[in-house]
Amino acid sequence: MDHVKAEEYIEGIKRLRTEKNAIILAHYYQTGDIQDIADFVGDSLALSQKAASNNADIILFAGVKFMAETAKILAPGKKVLLPDLNAGCSLADSCKAEDFKKFIDDNPGRTVVTYVNTTAEIKALSDIICTSSNAVQIVESLPVDEKIIFAPDRNLGNYVLNKTGRDIIIWNGACHVHEEFSLEAILKIKKEHPESKLIVHPECELPIRMVSDFIGSTSALLLYSKKDDARTYIIATEAGIIHQMQKENPDKLFIPAPPKDSTCGCSECNFMKLITLEKIYNCLKSESPEITLDEDIILKAKKPILRMMEISKKLGL
Ligand code: 13P
Numbered sequence: 409m410d411h412v413k414a415e416e417y418i419e420g421i422k423r424l425r426t427e428k429n430a431i432i433l434a435h436y437y438q439t440g441d442i443q444d445i446a447d448f449v450g451d452s453l454a455l456s457q458k459a460a461s462n463n464a465d466i467i468l469f470a471g472v473k474f475m476a477e478t479a480k481i482l483a484p485g486k487k488v489l490l491p492d493l494n495a496g497c498s499l500a501d502s503c504k505a506e507d508f509k510k511f512i513d514d515n516p517g518r519t520v521v522t523y524v525n526t527t528a529e530i531k532a533l534s535d536i537i538c539t540s541s542n543a544v545q546i547v548e549s550l551p552v553d554e555k556i557i558f559a560p561d562r563n564l565g566n567y568v569l570n571k572t573g574r575d576i577i578i579w580n581g582a583c584h585v586h587e588e589f590s591l592e593a594i595l596k597i598k599k600e601h602p603e604s605k606l607i608v609h610p611e612c613e614l615p616i617r618m619v620s621d622f623i624g625s626t627s628a629l630l631l632y633s634k635k636d637d638a639r640t641y642i643i644a645t646e647a648g649i650i651h652q653m654q655k656e657n658p659d660k661l662f663i664p665a666p667p668k669d670s671t672c673g674c675s676e677c678n679f680m681k682l683i684t685l686e687k688i689y690n691c692l693k694s695e696s697p698e699i700t701l702d703e704d705i706i707l708k709a710k711k712p713i714l715r716m717m718e719i720s721k722k723l724g725l
C-alpha cells in the first residue's frame with residue numbers, strides 16, 4: 409500500500425475509533441503499522457484480560473478468530489468486530505468439536521485443560537483454559553494426582569508435560585508456523601552468530617526447544633529480549649513480534665528463524681496477516697464483520713476462561 413493511502417486509513421481509523429467509542433486490540437503477530445495504531449498490543453492472555461476490562465462500546469480485534477471469540481465471550485454486551493472472518497488458526501482447526509468430544513468420552517475422568525487457540529465450542533467442552541503465558545502454572549494449580557487431557561497443541565502439551573511431570577494425554581494438533589522452523593537453518597545462523605541467543609515459543613518442536621536459550625510466550629520472549637544482555641537473537645516464533653523487539657531494543661539485532669521451506673519467506677502466520685489497515689478502516693466504518701456466538705456457548709465457554717483468569721490473577725500473571 410502506498411504511504412499516502414496508509415496515512416488516510418490511519419486518520420480514518422483514529423476518527424472512527426473516537427466517534428464510535430471503539431478500542432483496537434492487536435496481537436504481537438500483526439504487522440507493525442497495525443500494532444502502532446492499536447490501543448493495546450499484547451499476547452493472548454493480556455488481550456483476554458484487556459477485553460474483559462475496558463470502557464469501550466466496540467472491540468475491534470486485530471488478530472485471529474479464536475481471539476475475537478474469546479473477547480466476545482468475556483464481553484458479551486459489547487460489539488466485537490474482526491476485520492476478516494477468514495483469519496482463522498491452523499491449530500484451532502486441528503481440533504474439531506465432534507472429534508474432541510469423542511476424545512474426552514474415550515478418556516473419562518480427566519480434567520480437560522485447553523489452550524486458548526481453540527474455537528468457542530471446544531472451550532465450552534473444557535474444564536479450564538490456558539495460554540502459552542500460563543500453561544505450566546495452570547496445570548501445576550491442579551491437584552498432583554489429577555489426570556489431565558491437554559489440547560490442542562502437541563508441542564505445548566509436551567513442553568507442559570516435561571515441566572510438570574503430570575499424567576497428561578495430549579491431543580495431536582499443531583500450528584503450521586511454529587512447526588515450520590528448520591533446525592538445520594537455525595544451527596547455521598547460530599554458527600554465523602556464535603554470540604546470539606535462540607529464543608523460542610513453546611509451540612515449536614522439541615529439537616528446536618532443546619537447542620534454545622529460552623522458551624516462552626510472545627510476551628515472555630519480548631521481556632527476555634529486553635532484560636538479557638546479548639546483542640543478537642534468533643527468534644523462533646511468528647516474525648511480527650520482532651516489530652516490538654526492535655522498537656524496545658533499537659541497538660540489538662533480531663533474526664527471524666527460517667522455515668524448512670525456504671521459498672515461503674520468513675515465518676509469518678498467513679491468518680494473522682489477513683488483517684490490514686484498509687480492512688480495519690472498512691470494518692470500523694460498517695461495524696462488520698461482527699463476531700456472534702450462541703448464548704449457550706458463551707455461558708459454557710466463559711466458565712473455564714474465568715477459571716484461568718482467576719488463577720492468573722492470583723499468581724500475578
Ligand atoms: P501467545 O499466547 O504467546 O500470544 O501466542 C498466541 C499464538 O497464536 C501462538 O501462535
Ligand code: SF4
Pocket residue numbers: 472496497498499500525583584585586646677678679680
Ligand atoms: Fe494459530 Fe499458529 Fe497463527 Fe498462532 S501463529 S494464530 S497458533 S496458526
